[in-house]
Amino acid sequence: DAMVIQNPRYQVTQFGKPVTLSCSQTLNHNVMYWYQQKSSQAPKLLFHYYDKDFNNEADTPDNFQSRRPNTSFCFLDIRSPGLGDAAMYLCATSRDLTADRGTETQYFGPGTRLLVL
Amino acid sequence: TQLLEQSPQFLSIQEGENLTVYCNSSSVFSSLQWYRQEPGEGPVLLVTVVTGGEVKKLKRLTFQFGDARKDSSLHITAAQTGDTGLYLCAGGWGKFQFGAGTQVVVTP
Numbered sequence: 001d002a003m004v005i006q007n008p009r010y011q012v013t014q015f016g017k018p019v020t021l022s023c024s025q026t027l028n029h030n031v032m033y034w035y036q037q038k039s040s041q042a043p044k045l046l047f048h049y050y051d052k053d054f055n056n057e058a059d060t061p062d063n064f065q066s067r068r069p070n071t072s073f074c075f076l077d078i079r080s081p082g083l084g085d086a087a088m089y090l091c092a093t094s095r096d097l098t099a100d101r102g103t104e105t106q107y108f109g110p111g112t113r114l115l116v117l
Numbered sequence: 118t119q120l121l122e123q124s125p126q127f128l129s130i131q132e133g134e135n136l137t138v139y140c141n142s143s144s145v146f147s148s149l150q151w152y153r154q155e156p157g158e159g160p161v162l163l164v165t166v167v168t169g170g171e172v173k174k175l176k177r178l179t180f181q182f183g184d185a186r187k188d189s190s191l192h193i194t195a196a197q198t199g200d201t202g203l204y205l206c207a208g209g210w211g212k213f214q215f216g217a218g219t220q221v222v223v224t225p
Contacts, residue, residue, distance in 0.1 A: 004159075006159075040203075040218075040220070041217070041218075042205060042215040042216060042217050042218055043160070043205075043215055045213075088157075090159050090160070092159075094213075104213075105148075105150055105162060105165050106150070106162075106207070106213060107162060108152070108159035108160045108161070108162075109159050110158050110159045111157070111158060111159045113157065
């Protein structure tokens with residue numbers, strides 16, 4: 001009963017060659033997130049979508065873009081991967097994103113491990 | 118900026134021993150989540166605590182949310198090798214943040 005699905009689980013790309021990672025969800029959640037996680041570190045939020053509204057973190061490089069064509073799918077595009085972009089990329093969802101009531105629990109996919117050669 | 122500090126950073130124990138990891142902040146959190154992450158996998162939600170002073174149990178795991186909702190602890194009784202993983206606390210007020218995690222290694 002997978003709820004947040006990420007494909008592929010492992011992705012190898014070449015330095016500078018564009019790559020797309022995908023995420024889908026069966027939870028019908030409004031919010032989808034992309035995180036980057038490097039070894040022995042906490043996940044770092046890159047951006048999120050609240051419905052169709054895109055919210056970029058201030059320190060996310062322009063090299064990272066995202067698309068959400070519908071509620072279920074969200075893509076992470078890395079336009080020109082560098083060696084420093086090798087990491088685990090995690091997709092997560094939450095039902096809502098409400099500052100007044102506090103935070104919503106996030107549900108994570110299994111991640112895509114990106115290797116840049 | 119709300120910061121979540123986890124301690125210890127690393128913990129190695131033998132099977133059957135007990136352990137406690139901590140998550141602290143100088144700010145109040147509306148809710149706090151605990152996740153366990155195994156190598157090569159995404160974080161898996163263990164529990165969400167919402168009410169100050171709340172205690173939740175999940176088999177051998179006991180989670181506590183501080184009365185002031187600024188801190189939380191995770192206690193594992195009689196640890197097993199399957200408990201090995203990175204334990205992350207996360208939460209916030211509006212903006213979701215992660216602590217740096219506690220790496221737990223349980224050896225046979």
